[in-house]
Structures are given as structure tokens and as C-alpha cells.
Amino acid sequence: MLQNEQEFTRILKERLEGTLAREEIDDIVSDYSEHFRMGKESGRTDEELCKSLGSPEDIARELKALHLVKKAENSKSCRNIFHAVIATLGLGLFNLVFVLVPFLILLVMLFVIFIVGVLFAVFGPIGFVFSLLQLAGQPAFAIWLNPAAGAFFAIGITTMGLLLIIGDYYLARFFYRIGIRYLKWNISVISGTEEI
Amino acid sequence: MRTNEPGDDKFAGLVCRLNLSGLTVTKIILWLLAITIVSFMIGVGVLAVSGDLPGAHGKTASPFVEGGSPGNTSSFTLVGATSGAVSITMGAGELTVRGGAPEDTLMEATVFYRNAEWQPVITESVNGSQKIITMTDKGHTAKEWVAVHSPNSWAVQLSNRVPLDLTVHTGAGDTSLDLSHLSLASLVVENGAGDTEITLGSAPVPGPVEISLGIGDLTLRVPKASNTRIIVHSGVGDVSRSGLVEQGGFFTTPGYDPNRPVTEIRVKQGVGSTSLEAV
Numbered sequence: 001m002l003q004n005e006q007e008f009t010r011i012l013k014e015r016l017e018g019t020l021a022r023e024e025i026d027d028i029v030s031d032y033s034e035h036f037r038m039g040k041e042s043g044r045t046d047e048e049l050c051k052s053l054g055s056p057e058d059i060a061r062e063l064k065a066l067h068l069v070k071k072a073e074n075s076k077s078c079r080n081i082f083h084a085v086i087a088t089l090g091l092g093l094f095n096l097v098f099v100l101v102p103f104l105i106l107l108v109m110l111f112v113i114f115i116v117g118v119l120f121a122v123f124g125p126i127g128f129v130f131s132l133l134q135l136a137g138q139p140a141f142a143i144w145l146n147p148a149a150g151a152f153f154a155i156g157i158t159t160m161g162l163l164l165i166i167g168d169y170y171l172a173r174f175f176y177r178i179g180i181r182y183l184k185w186n187i188s189v190i191s192g193t194e195e196i
Numbered sequence: 197m198r199t200n201e202p203g204d205d206k207f208a209g210l211v212c213r214l215n216l217s218g219l220t221v222t223k224i225i226l227w228l229l230a231i232t233i234v235s236f237m238i239g240v241g242v243l244a245v246s247g248d249l250p251g252a253h254g255k256t257a258s259p260f261v262e263g264g265s266p267g268n269t270s271s272f273t274l275v276g277a278t279s280g281a282v283s284i285t286m287g288a289g290e291l292t293v294r295g296g297a298p299e300d301t302l303m304e305a306t307v308f309y310r311n312a313e314w315q316p317v318i319t320e321s322v323n324g325s326q327k328i329i330t331m332t333d334k335g336h337t338a339k340e341w342v343a344v345h346s347p348n349s350w351a352v353q354l355s356n357r358v359p360l361d362l363t364v365h366t367g368a369g370d371t372s373l374d375l376s377h378l379s380l381a382s383l384v385v386e387n388g389a390g391d392t393e394i395t396l397g398s399a400p401v402p403g404p405v406e407i408s409l410g411i412g413d414l415t416l417r418v419p420k421a422s423n424t425r426i427i428v429h430s431g432v433g434d435v436s437r438s439g440l441v442e443q444g445g446f447f448t449t450p451g452y453d454p455n456r457p458v459t460e461i462r463v464k465q466g467v468g469s470t471s472l473e474a475v
Binding site: 143144145146148149150151152153155156159160162163166 | 221246260
């Protein structure tokens with residue numbers, strides 16, 4: 001158990017380094033120093049204050065998760081949301097179920113939709129060319145029951161593929177926003193603070 | 197509350213740059229949706245008008261060609277001929293040739309096809325004592341080699357009883373020739389693209405045996421007891437041998453004797469592996 005302010009701030013600093021900027025770390029540390037100062041003025045000991053604040057490792061984990069979620073919110077990218085999810089996972093084992101599983105399900109769903117869209121967008125034009133060759137009397141290319149109908153189906157398949165790709169993009173954006181809100185809520189529940 | 201997202205709208209930015217005649221993402225989506233619906237509706241309409249609508253007349257619910265014919269078998273008798281010449285030309289598909297045709301029959305061919313117009317044209321004629329049969333894919337063109345999956349499948353059985361000149365040309369597809377029970381007088385095999393498997397018998401083939409492949413793997417089997425010499429010209433690909441002896445740039449069966457009747461096989465391989473086996 002930590003006994004003094006110096007040890008507390010040293011661990012906090014160490015754990016935040018590499019994720020947060022130097023200025024942010026300094027701000028956080030100065031906030032905690034202020035907390036210690038005010039606590040001491042009211043007659044409380046370092047040990048009591050350390051106990052009331054909790055483990056600096058846990059505080060650092062929460063601050064890092066919060067920072068990465070905010071970063072993912074401000075700058076949308078796969079890398080940022082991935083880091084935010086990983087950081088949130090570190091807040092508790094149960095997040096394997098409540099964060100990782102939904103995240104992976106969404107990821108697989110979006111990937112499958114994208115792949116199906118790409119396949120449609122690629123094979124549609126090929127089907128169209130085959131239908132033309134079939135119409136031109138090339139039996140080796142006869143994949144369609146009816147080549148004239150096949151030409152239209154091929155156009156429809158191509159545009160459906162493009163729609164799936166575009167739809168997947170907007171779906172990904174939607175789930176990104178929902179995901180950020182969910183991660184924030186998750187962190188607030190774990191840290192016992194109001195939602196950020 | 198949404199913030200301004202620099203990395204968020206790369207796609208939207210791209211679409212904006214393509215903002216031709218006031219096209220917006222919404223308009224593009226609506227256009228694509230409309231084209232999709234209309235295309236499918238016209239496609240179904242064409243199928244309905246032509247009577248090919250899936251579900252009608254027991255047809256499956258797919259606009260694609262499915263399944264194949266149960267097999268259309270034709271037999272060609274020898275009618276007194278003492279030798280035969282069979283030429284098979286297939287655009288694309290799977291070809292299987294083997295011996296064991298019924299007695300007095302030079303060739304029995306079973307054709308599996310998915311479209312009536314894909315049936316081959318088979319002609320027969322007699323030249324002296326030789327019966328000549330040509331089996332040709334009438335849709336065969338030089339372009340067919342690009343067809344990856346052909347719906348055609350031919351299974352040909354030839355007579356074991358009479359000497360036979362056999363010529364096989366295939367554009368694309370796998371070819372399997374089990375000629376181990378045939379009395380071959382000569383053999384010419386050409387395959388544009390696809391794997392080829394040939395098994396020869398122990399009886400010497402007096403005429404030329406020429407195998408020419410474009411792209412695809414070749415497996416050639418000869419009996420160990422046969423007197424066979426194989427000359428290989430390979431472009432790109434490995435040449436492997438099993439049970440054969442390499443001597444002077446040729447491959448021969450273990451007991452090869454040039455003074456006895458020899459089966460001389462010339463192989464020209466373009467791209468693909470060549471596997472020579474003495475079994």
C-alpha cells in the first residue's frame with residue numbers, strides 16, 4: 001500500500017507516459033498534487049489520501065482509456081478505435097464480454113458486407129461480358145439461363161455491389177459513433193463517474 | 197454532439213470531388229438503387245416472357261444455368277472396318293476417353309451438356325477398311341480457352357479390338373485419357389489450358405505419339421514392361437519421373453531396347469509440370 005504523495009504521483013506519471021502528452025500528464029499530476037495539498041491542510045495523512053484515491057495504476061488505466069476514446073472520437077480511424085477498445089478492455093476482465101465480443105461481431109459483419117459488395121461489383125461486369133458473349137453465340141460463356149436477362153441481372157448485381165460498399169461505409173460510421181458512446185459509458189460505469 | 201471529423205469524410209470528400217452536374221452521395225445512392233431495382237425487374241421480365249422464369253416448369257430459382265443433361269449417348273459401329281480413326285475436338289470442358297466400347301462398336305460417346313446447342317457434331321465415314329469418326333464441338337473457337345468452367349463433359353469409349361488413330365484437341369479443361377487397353381496406331385493430343393492425364397498400354401504404338409500442352413499439368417503413365425522412349429520439351433515447369441530411366445536426354449522404360457518395336461512419345465509442354473511415370 002502506498003504511503004506518500006511522491007510515490008503516488010511517480011507511479012501515475014510512469015503509467016501515463018507514452019500515451020498522453022507531457023503537458024496533459026503534468027496537468028493531471030498537478031491536479032492530484034492539489035488534492036493532496038488540500039487534504040493535508042484539512043489534517044489528513046498521505047496514507048489516508050492515497051487510500052481514498054485508490055490505486056494509481058487503476059487511475060492511469062482509466063485516464064488512458066478515456067484519452068484514447070476521446071482521440072478516437074476526434075480523429076476517426078480504425079487504428080484509433082482499435083486502441084480505444086484495447087485500452088477499455090484493460091479496465092476489467094468482464095469487458096472481454098461487454099466490449100471485445102460486440103466489437104468483433106461488428107467488425108466481422110462489416111467485413112463480410114464489404115467483401116460481398118466487392119464480389120458483386122467485380123463479378124457483375126464479368127457476368128455482363130459473359131452475357132454479351134453468350135448473346136454472340138459463344139456457348140462456352142453460357143452461364144445465364146437467358147443471356148438478355150443475364151445482362152440486366154449483371155447490371156443489377158454490379159450496382160447492388162456498389163450499394164453494399166457505400167452502405168457498409170455509412171454503417172461503419174454509424175457503429176463507430178455508437179461504439180464511442182458505448183465505450184464512454186462503459187468507462188464511466190467502471191470508474192463510477194458521470195458519463196464524459 | 198458531433199465534432200468536425202477530418203479523417204471521417206475521406207469518402208464523402210472523394211464523392212464531392214466527383215460532384216458532376218450536382219451529383220451528391222444521396223443522389224448517387226438513389227440512382228444505384230433505381231438501376232438495381234429496374235435491372236432486376238427487367239431481367240425477371242425477360243425471363244417471364246421467354247418462359248425461363250425460375251420456378252416455372254420445375255426450374256430452380258436461379259437465373260444461372262444449372263445442372264446438366266442426364267447424358268446423351270451415341271454409338272458408332274465398325275460395320276466391317278478393320279481399323280479406326282477418331283478425332284475429338286472440344287472447345288472447353290471435361291473429356292474422358294477410355295477403352296471398352298461394346299463389341300462391333302468403334303466409339304460410344306456420352307455427352308453431358310447444359311444447353312442443347314452445345315451438343316457436338318459427330319460425323320462418320322469409311323475410307324477403305326478404316327472407319328473415321330470426328331466429334332467436334334460446333335461452338336469451338338479460339339477464344340474459348342478463356343472459359344474457366346465449362347458446362348460440357350464428354351465421356352468417350354473406344355474399341356479395344358481394332359488399331360486406332362486417335363486425335364484429341366481440347367481448348368480448355370481437364371482431359372483424362374486411359375488408353376491402356378486400346379490398340380493405338382497413333383496418338384495426337386493437344387490441350388490449350390487444363391490438366392491432362394494420359395495412360396498408355398504396353399502394346400507398342402507404331403505411329404507418332406505427340407502430346408502438346410499450352411498451360412496445365414501433364415501426367416503421363418506408361419507400363420514398366422513397355423518399350424517406350426519419351427522426349428520432353430518443357431517450357432516453364434518441373435519435369436519429374438518415376439520408374440523411368442534418363443539416358444541421353446530421353447526418358448525410357450527400364451528394359452528399353454531400341455531394336456524392338458518402340459513407342460516413341462514426344463511431349464511439348466508450355467507452362468506446367470510434367471510427371472512421367474512407369475507403372
